[in-house]
Amino acid sequence: MTQRIREFLRTRRDDGPCVVVDLDVVETNYHAFARALPDTRVFYAVKANPAPEILRLLARLGSSFDCASVAEIEMALAAGATADRISFGNTIKKERDIVRALELGVRLIAVDCQAEVEKIARARDAADADGVRVFCRILCDGAGAEWPLSRKFGCVPEMATDVLEHAHRLGLTAYGVSFHVGSQQGNVGAWDQALASSATIFAECRERGISLSMVNLGGGFPTKYLKQVPGVESYGDAIFRSLSKHFGNRLPETIIEPGRGMVGNAGIIEAEVVLVSKKSEDDAVRWVYLDIGKFGGLAETMDEAIRYPIRTERDGDSMEPCVLAGPTCDSADVLYEKVPYLLPVSLSIGDKVLIEGTGAYTTTYSAVAFNGFPPLRSYVI
């Protein structure tokens, strides 16, 4: 909670839950990344929070941008980024969207299979584009991450060399390798295994006459929720050690794609207690209902994955475990139940609560109008 956010909330007209993002915190985070990984370019993961004010700040600070769609590319350009500072990082793209990205000047594109490489080659011809660089995403086990990973993105490292060779054969620049160690990754050593695989792919490509340039280290840098997390400099140190270990003195160009780590702790949601009740007279656990839930911006509570810190005006009073739920008529709109949440016994209907660490993956995740509730309001200050 920063002084600026406190001041803003004190004076805003109450019209339902909102998230407030403090740009000063984003700026501090950007500099921390730049310092911790001095030879690594920062590509902000726009999907974490595409607010124009955030994109403009980061563009001005020199950040590059990892974009998931043409709309995100257009937002990054509108914020002042040049096309050479944009990566089209989604491995799942329509061919017409690739054409559009190339027309907009983007030249760095993710793939994880040969079919996607072929789309890019055709799009390159359609857009008459030169110097298109592709990088291949590899699977990574994600152990140590809090937000569930799946096998959705990436191929096994053994296949990546073939994918990159296919790109090379089609006249694209086989540029490098990417991976993602899992979002909210608490283990600073999580990059090591993927970097070993990357070095092997670099060596295999070299044997086939292809010189790769880049390793995209992805995101995964955590923000502080309830548990303490290592500082970004610890991640920088560990990654640098792994890079040296696996690449020796032929260090590749590197980029990172922080999203949550860049904006998570810059934002706070203010919400209201709508109801406190029990299901029976002798219920051991109270139910606390907020005016925000899974469909109003807190989608990452799915499976109780992300556990946000919650502050109330009654902190310091005695605490008891509560089930925490959202306001919609959907029985799945429950935030924490398997592990009930400790809240003050005195917490009452109408009380405001502050949900910390909510600068990332909240605004654009909101449902458009579920149950007639509007999407989460967002203020960037």
Next chain:
Amino acid sequence: MTQRIREFLRTRRDDGPCVVVDLDVVETNYHAFARALPDTRVFYAVKANPAPEILRLLARLGSSFDCASVAEIEMALAAGATADRISFGNTIKKERDIVRALELGVRLIAVDCQAEVEKIARARDAADADGVRVFCRILCDGAGAEWPLSRKFGCVPEMATDVLEHAHRLGLTAYGVSFHVGSQQGNVGAWDQALASSATIFAECRERGISLSMVNLGGGFPTKYLKQVPGVESYGDAIFRSLSKHFGNRLPETIIEPGRGMVGNAGIIEAEVVLVSKKSEDDAVRWVYLDIGKFGGLAETMDEAIRYPIRTERDGDSMEPCVLAGPTCDSADVLYEKVPYLLPVSLSIGDKVLIEGTGAYTTTYSAVAFNGFPPLRSYVI
């Protein structure tokens, strides 16, 4: 798939995934409910699909409306429903929203605890409203339902009598009992136990000098996805038998709140195959990526709960199990993986697919702009 939807899709300009709802199917469904439960008023659950065309049609046919928020109440009024045909069915409401609902003329309101009753009594005073009727929702085990229920709504039946007595004491009309047997309920007998509890509450209230009038039978009526479901007349028969068994010849007024059962099978989503790939050369299961996923309208695939039928132009070709996933850069955006989905081996990038039974719980569930993708487009014809 109706002829009207087929014709519409044939001529529409392709601009991403969309849902198309056929009003003729909604009308047929309404009449089926009215016929199957002739003495029961139908309150359409607006949250299932609040498209104005659907609300206008149902208002014209004589339907009443179950609303989850002030916004939904305003939509029902705008569609031509009078306030006496509206129920404020959410048990979790801000006091100022109750005031607003009363000002709009709504007089039928759900509760599940004493605190909510007190809000309504205060709101009644603030809005200077007469004749406010409240009904108390009770917990119900939901066995046989496909969409996961939780204990979020309702209190144990033993507490409901106290809640209703509290309403009576505060000058509200203690009007009845409601419950919900779980969405997509496949067991026509699921209402029996809750009706037994309801009859007990009626008797207990009578002993305390309070005469209840209504049982709100809730929703739960299924739409056909992959498995066959019983017809609505089977539900009507079973419910009538249970009502007679538990209430004898003092049958209460009854209402139902179909949402999925009213619009689910009236809608079809047209989507596109964006990518088909394997994670390794010897992968047994292909990954099929669509341009719609969990955040674009298919939220009910959460935990693979609702399994939609999918039609392709290649049906009839040999089939193989596939993992089905959405287009966003979120590893949680996977529709079916635990139980892979059988799709034609020949299914290719760029193919259109039709996702059936998607008229309910798709449009308003869409994320506002996750990954820069727009919310699901909706056409009602």
